[in-house]
Amino acid sequence: MKTSEIQELSKAEILERIQTDQDSLLRMKMNHAISPMDNPQVIVRVRRNIARLKTIIRQREINTKQSS
Numbered sequence: 001m002k003t004s005e006i007q008e009l010s011k012a013e014i015l016e017r018i019q020t021d022q023d024s025l026l027r028m029k030m031n032h033a034i035s036p037m038d039n040p041q042v043i044v045r046v047r048r049n050i051a052r053l054k055t056i057i058r059q060r061e062i063n064t065k066q067s068s
Contacts, residue, residue: 003052006052014056024046
């Protein structure tokens with residue numbers, strides 16, 4: 001998911017997306033430990049996507065504090 005797409009989402013939608021991505025990341029890590037995945041780069045992509053989502057939320061918090 002691109003940063004421009006994430007910025008269009010509401011905070012609730014971003015938090016929901018973070019939760020689902022964290023759940024899928026945990027499942028992927030467990031499955032990869034049991035039997036290797038065909039493409040382990042998927043784990044990296046999901047982890048980076050979670051970081052992007054959290055960064056957007058933090059940027060919004062900072063912007064609201066500065067504007068107050």
